[in-house]
Amino acid sequence: MKLGRLNHIGVATPSLEKSIAYYRDVMGATIAHEPFDLPAQGVKVCFVDTPGENGTAGTQIELIEPFDASSPITAFIAKNPAGGQHHMCYEVADIHEAKAWFEGLGKRVLGEPRIGAHGTPIFFVHPKDMNGVLTEIMETPKEAH
Numbered sequence: 001m002k003l004g005r006l007n008h009i010g011v012a013t014p015s016l017e018k019s020i021a022y023y024r025d026v027m028g029a030t031i032a033h034e035p036f037d038l039p040a041q042g043v044k045v046c047f048v049d050t051p052g053e054n055g056t057a058g059t060q061i062e063l064i065e066p067f068d069a070s071s072p073i074t075a076f077i078a079k080n081p082a083g084g085q086h087h088m089c090y091e092v093a094d095i096h097e098a099k100a101w102f103e104g105l106g107k108r109v110l111g112e113p114r115i116g117a118h119g120t121p122i123f124f125v126h127p128k129d130m131n132g133v134l135t136e137i138m139e140t141p142k143e144a145h
C-alpha cells in the first residue's frame with residue numbers, strides 16, 4: 001500500500017461550540033463552515049482549516065462531538081471528559097486495496113467502508129493493532145483540495 005497525505009487529525013470534544021471558540025480565538029484558525037451532523041457515523045462534525053504551503057489547504061483538524069449516546073466516541077468522552085486527540089486520517093488512492101492490505105496483516109478493520117465527512121469512502125483500524133492510534137483511512141477526493 002502507498003500512503004497518501006495526512007488528511008485530518010480527529011479531536012473528540014464534549015462541545016463543538018466550545019472547541020470552535022478555542023481554535024478560532026486562541027489558535028487563530030479559520031473555521032470555514034457551520035458544524036454539520038453525520039448521524040450515520042454517530043458524530044457532529046466541524047473542520048478547522050490549517051494553511052498548507054503556497055496557499056494550498058493544509059491538514060485539517062476534525063472536531064467531533066457525540067451525536068447521541070450510541071456514538072462510537074461516547075466511551076472515549078466518558079474516559080476523557082475534556083475531550084482529546086482521537087484519530088489520525090490518511091488518504092489512499094484505493095480504499096479496497098488498503099482494506100485488503102491491513103486485513104492481510106491481521107489488523108482489525110472496524111466494519112465495511114462507508115462514506116465519511118469528505119464524501120469519499122473511509123474505514124477505521126483498531127487502535128490496539130496500530131501502535132495505540134485509532135487510524136482512519138479515506139479515499140482521496142477526486143477534486144483538488
Ligand SMILES: C[C@@H](C(=O)O)C(=O)SCCNC(=O)CCNC(=O)[C@H](O)C(C)(C)COP(=O)(O)OP(=O)(O)OC[C@H]1O[C@@H](n2cnc3c(N)ncnc32)[C@H](O)[C@@H]1OP(=O)(O)O
Pocket residue numbers: 010038041043045062064072073075076085086087089110115116117118122124126127128132133134136
Ligand atoms: C466522520 C468521520 C470522518 O472523518 O469522515 C469520523 O472520523 S467519525 C469518528 C468516530 N468514529 C469512530 O471512531 C469509528 C471507529 N471507532 C470505533 O469503532 C470505536 O471507537 C473503537 C475504536 C472500537 C473503540 O470503542 P470503545 O471506546 O467503545 O471501546 P473500548 O472502550 O472497549 O476501547 C477498547 C480499547 O481501545 C482504547 N481506545 C478507544 N478509543 C481509542 C482511541 N481513539 N485511540 C486510542 N485508543 C482508544 C480504549 O482505551 C481501550 O483500551 P484499554 O482496553 O487499554 O482500556
Ligand SMILES: [Co+2]
Pocket residue numbers: 008010062087089136
Ligand atoms: Co475522521
